[in-house]
Amino acid sequence: MQQTERENFLKNAITIVDHTKDAFVCLVDRYLTDKNWTFEQFLSNNQHEIYHLCYSSRCCKCPSGYSPPKRRVLHPSQLDVLFDKLSKLPSCKNASEFCCTIAKNGISSTVLDLSLARCLLINFCVDVFWYSCLQFQNQDLDDFLNLNKHNLYHLWQPNAMCCQCSAGYSSPTTQSYIDQTEWNQMFTTTSIPCPSHRKRGHTGYTIYICAVSAASGISLNKLTLSLQEVIIQYCCHLRKTVDKLVEIRNHDYGHATEGKMSDTDYAKCQTELQDGIMEIAKVCNKEDDFKQKLQSVQKRSLDETLCRQYQNTLLEFVNRHKEFNDEISEIGSRIDTLHGKMASKTKTIPIAIAGKQQKIMDDSMRQMGTSVAETVERGYQENIKMLERFQNQLDELIPKKLKKCSRQSGTYSMIVFIRPVYQLLFIRLSEKGYFKL
Numbered sequence: 001m002q003q004t005e006r007e008n009f010l011k012n013a014i015t016i017v018d019h020t021k022d023a024f025v026c027l028v029d030r031y032l033t034d035k036n037w038t039f040e041q042f043l044s045n046n047q048h049e050i051y052h053l054c055y056s057s058r059c060c061k062c063p064s065g066y067s068p069p070k071r072r073v074l075h076p077s078q079l080d081v082l083f084d085k086l087s088k089l090p091s092c093k094n095a096s097e098f099c100c101t102i103a104k105n106g107i108s109s110t111v112l113d114l115s116l117a118r119c120l121l122i123n124f125c126v127d128v129f130w131y132s133c134l135q136f137q138n139q140d141l142d143d144f145l146n147l148n149k150h151n152l153y154h155l156w157q158p159n160a161m162c163c164q165c166s167a168g169y170s171s172p173t174t175q176s177y178i179d180q181t182e183w184n185q186m187f188t189t190t191s192i193p194c195p196s197h198r199k200r201g202h203t204g205y206t207i208y209i210c211a212v213s214a215a216s217g218i219s220l221n222k223l224t225l226s227l228q229e230v231i232i233q234y235c236c237h238l239r240k241t242v243d244k245l246v247e248i249r250n251h252d253y254g255h256a257t258e259g260k261m262s263d264t265d266y267a268k269c270q271t272e273l274q275d276g277i278m279e280i281a282k283v284c285n286k287e288d289d290f291k292q293k294l295q296s297v298q299k300r301s302l303d304e305t306l307c308r309q310y311q312n313t314l315l316e317f318v319n320r321h322k323e324f325n326d327e328i329s330e331i332g333s334r335i336d337t338l339h340g341k342m343a344s345k346t347k348t349i350p351i352a353i354a355g356k357q358q359k360i361m362d363d364s365m366r367q368m369g370t371s372v373a374e375t376v377e378r379g380y381q382e383n384i385k386m387l388e389r390f391q392n393q394l395d396e397l398i399p400k401k402l403k404k405c406s407r408q409s410g411t412y413s414m415i416v417f418i419r420p421v422y423q424l425l426f427i428r429l430s431e432k433g434y435f436k437l
C-alpha cells in the first residue's frame with residue numbers, strides 16, 4: 001500500500017510539474033504562431049511592459065507622462081531568464097540591471113516554467129483566450145457577449161439583484177470592474193424592458209439587462225484592452241482553467257510534505273489535472289500528443305530518486321505559498337489592530353462617513369483573507385483608489401474645522417497608514433520571490 005501511495009505521488013507530481021507546464025508553453029506557442037512571431041520577437045515587442053511587471057519606477061524607455069504600474073508580479077530572477085543583462089547599453093543611467101537590455105539571443109518558449117508561462121499568458125496573450133472563446137467555439141463576439149450578459153452585468157452592478165437573477169445567484173465580484181461607458185460599448189437597447197422596469201418610465205433603457213443585447217457585429221477593437229482583460233478573466237473558461245491548474249500546484253501542501261497520495265486523492269487530482277491539460281491541448285490542436293504524455297505517466301513505476309526530486313520541487317512551491325499566507329495573516333492582524341483603534345475613534349466623525357470607513361476596512365480585510373498574490377495587487381490598487389476617493393469626498397464634505405478634527409481622529413492617518421503597509425508587503429514578498437505567479 002505504502003508503495004502504491006508513493007507511486008501515486010510521483011505520477012501526480014510529474015503531471016503537475018512537467019505536463020501542466022508543457023500545456024502552458026504550448027498555449028504561448030499557439031499565440032506566437034497566430035502572430036507569426038518568434039519568442040524572441042514576442043519578448044522584444046513586450047519588453048517595456050514585462051520590465052515594469054518587475055520595476056515600478058520610471059525607466060529610460062518610459063514615454064513622457066507615462067507612469068509605470070505599481071503592481072509588481074515578477075522577480076528579477078525571472079527577468080534574468082528572459083533578458084540578457086550583458087546587453088545593457090553603456091549609455092543607460094538607470095541602476096536596475098535590466099533597463100536597456102534586450103531578449104536573450106535565440107531564446108525559445110521552452111525556458112518558461114509554470115509560473116512565468118502563466119504570467120506571460122495572462123498579461124500579454126489575451127488574443128489566445130479570445131481565440132478559445134470565439135473562433136475555436138465557432139461563435140462571434142456578439143454571441144459570446146450575449147451568452148455572458150448576466151455575469152457581465154454584475155461585473156458592472158455587483159451588489160444589486162437584477163430581474164434576471166435566479167435564486168441563489170451570487171455576483172462574481174463585490175467590486176465593480178466595468179463602468180457604464182464600457183457597458184454601453186458592448187450592449188445596446190434592442191427590446192422593451194420587462195414589465196417591472198417598463199413601469200418606471202425611463203427613456204434610456206440600456207441600464208436594464210432585460211432591454212439590451214450585444215451590439216450586432218461588434219468587434220474586439222471596439223473594446224479597450226483593460227475591458228477585454230476583465231471579460232476574459234471572468235468569462236473565459238480556458239483562462240479559468242489556467243488559473244485552476246496553478247492553484248492545484250500551489251495548494252497541494254499535504255501530499256508534497258508526505259510524499260504520498262491515497263488512491264482516492266490521486267483519482268480526484270488526476271481528473272482535474274487531465275481535464276485541464278486536455279482542454280488546453282484541444283485549443284492548441286495537440287490532443288494526441290498530450291493524451292500520449294498523460295498515458296505514459298500512468299504506466300510509470302516507482303523511482304525513489306526521481307520521487308525525491310519532484311517532492312523537493314513541489315515543496316519549494318508550496319512552502320513559498322505557506323510563508324506567503326503567513327505574511328498575509330500578519331498584515332491582516334495589523335489591520336485588525338488598526339480597525340480596533342479606528343472603531344474607538346470614529347465617534348467624532350459624522351455617521352455617514354464612518355459607515356464608509358467601515359466598508360473600506362471590511363473590503364480590505366476580505367481581500368486579506370484570500371491567499372493569492374494577485375488579490376494583494378488588486379486589493380492594493382483598489383484600496384488606494386477607494387481611499388483616495390474617500391479622501392476627496394471627505395475634502396468636499398467636511399468643513400475645515402471638522403476636517404482638522406477628523407484628521408486627528410484617524411481618517412487621514414488611515415490613508416497614510418495603509419499605503420506603507422501595502423508597500424512593505426510588496427517589498428517583502430517580492431524580495432522573497434513570491435511574485436512568481
Ligand SMILES: [Zn+2]
Binds near residue numbers: 048052060068
Ligand atoms: Zn519604462
Ligand SMILES: [Zn+2]
Binds near residue numbers: 059060092093094100
Ligand atoms: Zn536604461
Ligand SMILES: [Zn+2]
Binds near residue numbers: 150161163
Ligand atoms: Zn442578475
Ligand SMILES: [Zn+2]
Binds near residue numbers: 164193195196197211
Ligand atoms: Zn427587467
